[in-house]
Amino acid sequence: MKVGLxxxxxxxxxxxxxxxxxxxxxxxVGCEVDYPLQQTCCGQPMANSGYEHLTGGCNENFVRNFSxxxxxxxxxxxxxxxxxxxxxxSNESEASSIRSRIYELTEFLTDVVxxxxxxxxxxxxxxLHQSCHGQRGLHLAQMSELMxxxxxxxxxxxxxxxxxxxxxxxxxxxxxxxxxxxxxxxEAVSAKMGKDRVADHLRHxxxxxxxxxxxxxxxxxxxxxxxxxxxxxxxxxxxxTATV
Amino acid sequence: MNQLxxxxxxxxxxxxxxxxxxxxxxxxxxxxxxxxxxxxxQLPEWEQLREAASQIKNHVLSNMHDxxxxxxxxxxxxxxxxxxxxxxxxxxxxxxxxxxxxxxxxMVKSKSMLTEECHLNDYLTRHGIEVIDSDLGERIVxxxxxxxxxxxxxxxxxxxSDVGETFHEHLGTEKGATDPQYLTEAARQHLRDTFLTRKxxxxxxxxxxxxxxxxxxxxxxxxxxxGAHLADVHIAAMGFEKIIPRAEHLGVFLxxxxxxxxxxxxxxxxxxxxxxxxGQEMHIVIVDNGRSRQLGRPDFRNSLKCxxxxxxxxTCPVYRRSGGHSYxxxxxxxxGSILAPxxxxxxxxxxxxASTLCGSCSNVCPVKIDIHDQLYKWRQVLMKEGYxxxxxxxxxxxxxxVLESPSLYRMAGKIGRGVLRFTPVLAENRxxxxxxxxxxxxxxxESFRDWYINNKKA
Numbered sequence: 045m046k047v048g049l050x051x052x053x054x055x056x057x058x059x060x061x062x063x064x065x066x067x068x069x070x071x072x073v074g075c076e077v078d079y080p081l082q083q084t085c086c087g088q089p090m091a092n093s094g095y096e097h098l099t100g101g102c103n104e105n106f107v108r109n110f111s112x113x114x115x116x117x118x119x120x121x122x123x124x125x126x127x128x129x130x131x132x133x134s135n136e137s138e139a140s141s142i143r144s145r146i147y148e149l150t151e152f153l154t155d156v157v158x159x160x161x162x163x164x165x166x167x168x169x170x171x172l173h174q175s176c177h178g179q180r181g182l183h184l185a186q187m188s189e190l191m192x193x194x195x196x197x198x199x200x201x202x203x204x205x206x207x208x209x210x211x212x213x214x215x216x217x218x219x220x221x222x223x224x225x226x227x228x229x230x231e232a233v234s235a236k237m238g239k240d241r242v243a244d245h246l247r248h249x250x251x252x253x254x255x256x257x258x259x260x261x262x263x264x265x266x267x268x269x270x271x272x273x274x275x276x277x278x279x280x281x282x283x284x285t286a287t288v
Numbered sequence: 289m290n291q292l293x294x295x296x297x298x299x300x301x302x303x304x305x306x307x308x309x310x311x312x313x314x315x316x317x318x319x320x321x322x323x324x325x326x327x328x329x330q331l332p333e334w335e336q337l338r339e340a341a342s343q344i345k346n347h348v349l350s351n352m353h354d355x356x357x358x359x360x361x362x363x364x365x366x367x368x369x370x371x372x373x374x375x376x377x378x379x380x381x382x383x384x385x386x387x388x389x390x391x392x393x394x395m396v397k398s399k400s401m402l403t404e405e406c407h408l409n410d411y412l413t414r415h416g417i418e419v420i421d422s423d424l425g426e427r428i429v430x431x432x433x434x435x436x437x438x439x440x441x442x443x444x445x446x447x448x449s450d451v452g453e454t455f456h457e458h459l460g461t462e463k464g465a466t467d468p469q470y471l472t473e474a475a476r477q478h479l480r481d482t483f484l485t486r487k488x489x490x491x492x493x494x495x496x497x498x499x500x501x502x503x504x505x506x507x508x509x510x511x512x513x514x515g516a517h518l519a520d521v522h523i524a525a526m527g528f529e530k531i532i533p534r535a536e537h538l539g540v541f542l543x544x545x546x547x548x549x550x551x552x553x554x555x556x557x558x559x560x561x562x563x564x565x566x567g568q569e570m571h572i573v574i575v576d577n578g579r580s581r582q583l584g585r586p587d588f589r590n591s592l593k594c595x596x597x598x599x600x601x602x603t604c605p606v607y608r609r610s611g612g613h614s615y616x617x618x619x620x621x622x623x624g625s626i627l628a629p630x631x632x633x634x635x636x637x638x639x640x641x642a643s644t645l646c647g648s649c650s651n652v653c654p655v656k657i658d659i660h661d662q663l664y665k666w667r668q669v670l671m672k673e674g675y676x677x678x679x680x681x682x683x684x685x686x687x688x689x690v691l692e693s694p695s696l697y698r699m700a701g702k703i704g705r706g707v708l709r710f711t712p713v714l715a716e717n718r719x720x721x722x723x724x725x726x727x728x729x730x731x732x733x734e735s736f737r738d739w740y741i742n743n744k745k746a
Contacts, residue, residue: 053691056736057701058729063736079740085691092645092664094671095684101692180647188325189603189651191334215318219605223644228721230297230642232304235725236609237644240314266726 047075048113050146052123052258053085059258065281066119066149072285073157075117080109088126092224096130107133107142115156116146119281121178121256124148128182148182149281150256154197159204166286167207168252171245172198173264174217175257184256188217198256198280205283211248218244222263238267246275253277292435292616296642299614300606314608316444321602323551324652331543340540342656345593348531352583355498355531356574362501363572366563371573376406379575383408383490383523386571387417390521392487398505398512399423400492401439401596402525402575404618405631420482422511424475431458437612439619440549440598445611479511489515493526493572494595495541499534502562503572506545506555513559521569524561528574529592541595544654548597582630587665591626593655600649600659606642615639622649626662629670637675640666698737705731 047070051063070077086106087099106127110116118124127146133139153159174196178184185196202210221227221237228234242264245253253268253275255261261277268275294302304310328334348355360370373379379402387395395412397403397419409419409430421430425442429435431454436442443451448466455461461474491512496503503524505512516522532541538558546552564570583589601607601621612620617628617636622643628636640663649659670676690696707714708731716723734742 051736053697053701057705058731060732060734060736060739064739067740079737079744081737081741082694084694084697087688087691089691090684090688092667093680093684094641094667094676095681095688096668097672098684098688099692101688105692105694176644176646176648180651187648187651189648191328191331217648219644219646219648221605221644223646226641226644230300230606231721231724232297232301233606233609233642234644236304236307236310237605238726240311240609262729263726265729266722269727270725 045075045114047077048110048116049077049079050083050086050110050116050118050123050127051079052118052120054262055119055258058262059279062119062258062279062281065279065285066117069149069153069281069285070117072163073153073159075157078113083109086123086126087130088123089224091126091130099130103131103133103139106131107135107138110142110146111135111138113145115152116142117149117152118146119149119256119279120258121148121175121182121184122259125177125181148178148184148256150178150198150201151182151184154200159201162201162204162284164204164284164286165206165288166283167288169209169211169248169250170202170252170254170283171211171213171248171250172196172202173220173241173245173253173255173260174198175255175260176217176219178256179217185217201280201284202254205286208283211245211250213244213248215244220260220264222260224259227263234263235267238263242267242271242273242275246273250275252283254280254283256280292613294614294616295638296610296614296616297638299616300610300642303611303614304609310609312447313445313611317602317608320441320550321599321652324548324599324602325551327547327551327553331547337540337544338654338656341544341595341654342593344532344537344540345655347533348529349583349589349592351533352528352531355533356528358498359496359501359531360574362499364501366501368501368563368570368572371571373573373575373577375577376575379406379525379573379577380408380411382573383525384412384415384417386521386523387412387488390488394418394420394486395488395490396420396422396482396486396515396519397490398492398507398515399426399442400490400525401436401619402492402527403490404436406575406577420479420486422479422482422509422515423507424472424509427475427479428454431455435613435618437620438598438601439596439621445613479514483514483518486515487519488521488523489519490523490525491516493524493530494545495538496526496531496572497533497535497538498531500562502535502560503530504538504542505559505561506542506557507559508550508552508556510557513557516559516561520567521571522561522564523571523573525573525575528576528579529594545595545597548599548652548654578631582627585630588626588630588662590657591623591630591659591662593657594623594627595655597654599652599654603648603652604643605646605648606644610642615642622659622663623657626659626666629666633670633673633675637670640664640670698735701735705733705735709733
């Protein structure tokens, strides 16, 4: 199957190692992966700020880059959700087709590839941050608000990793407070939410915090580093490709 | 507390100056959320109940006129006088007139968020009428000349010691008292005297039933009953969306309301009022105040399904860390943020942005209002209407120009990473809100695209 790899702009620029891990992971499970070179951004920074009407250019560029693939896969729940809900273009039939063929990385692995084993080792205590757009928007995991059977696609994959000790948090799916431009326009609440999330992971003695969205992890990393913490963040793709 | 004069973000900065208090506020409300979870989990049919409630409310929104007309007819037949108020001023004037007609200058009132929305207390006070709120939490904030900070728990922002101070000043309790039983007893004695001497009592309405012409008021303190049963005139004020078609639908809503609100199976009192007792007058004031306008907005009409349980406030990570007063609106939290722009877009343009769009609100909501989607949609409306902060539109246009062009995007990325690598001071300074409490990410030498081009064939 031919996969178009969508790497969100901030991962491309600031976390290339996450994109590299994603590429390797997809290749490891047998996908033919292509990275369209003219891709930029999904448009979410403008749209969540109330300027969806300025995202036409990003949308057209996205459709130009991602037409013709069997699947489009991205290591970001948030950007995937944005495309799924808001991608419209002059070629609307193509846009609609992309909306139905885009997957966040972990759901692609569990639902399409149906991965049942991984050659990965990561002998550490790990806390999973359930990023909201992936969890509540894409239903990557059962949310605590609903009275329904639990499941978690990211946790399902992490449990395939040798040596990994996944901790249970006090608040298993509270928002970290990143929230796009919220992180600067509402800096006080954003930072407090981040500190509280980090504290939950630290209380449970984690070595690493992981998740499906680098944006949340970047925010949590900024807080950990300011506190001179030894705890590090890693995107789930980095852990699922980790070897000793 | 001057939080009310600030926009949400600035008020949140003020609230966060006392971090231990923020932690206390957060944990107190999270405790309520976990009580709600435990109560909901005890009903295997919880999600079906939510769906039923949502569908009943959808039916109500689509049949509003007919249901209200049916309610009016039945209420009149029961001997209730029905008044219609187009806006807050009419609502306040009608109630003022009823108090004047009763020949009194004092009224006791149980909890009604509608009267907060209409600023009834201010209005009546200006016209020489004394109003005493009889809900304990509301009485506390009334003494402090503050608005409620939460629609179910009006004084949740206050600690026992704050209440002790307030009661010492207003009720003469011992200075420094913090014992809840002692303080509650003082309030009880004070309110008992109020109930016994007021001829006019006002209550809110939780549910008005079209088929019976009766209405239901839910309280934990019994204060609505104390007021209404002892008064010669009972006035009930309701926003028109409180209507439900049939009495049997109470079986859905009463099971959801208190579980969602506080984790109780049901409120201590669910008081059903159908007709005035002999010699009593009963009035109901049905208020629009922008609700028709909201009903006419396809993207936002669902906000009128709200039963005011406050589950979305309790679950909201932003509300818990910014406090109810930071929303500078009668109804705080996520639901308030989608209702308030309908009342005044300019004044409330900041509220839909006081959210990370995490979606917890929509999923905890017992009537399935798509709150976080409406927050997103309000953002679009408000920015299109020009209510954004100065310079934001220009900045967003510049951002869009860069992000829609592959070459500009790559150039900007390269420059940005270069700046962070070689002159980090340009980002790591006090003018960068990110840097205030967080380190910047470490910029790599090459982007993924650079790496991909160099390594693809390898």
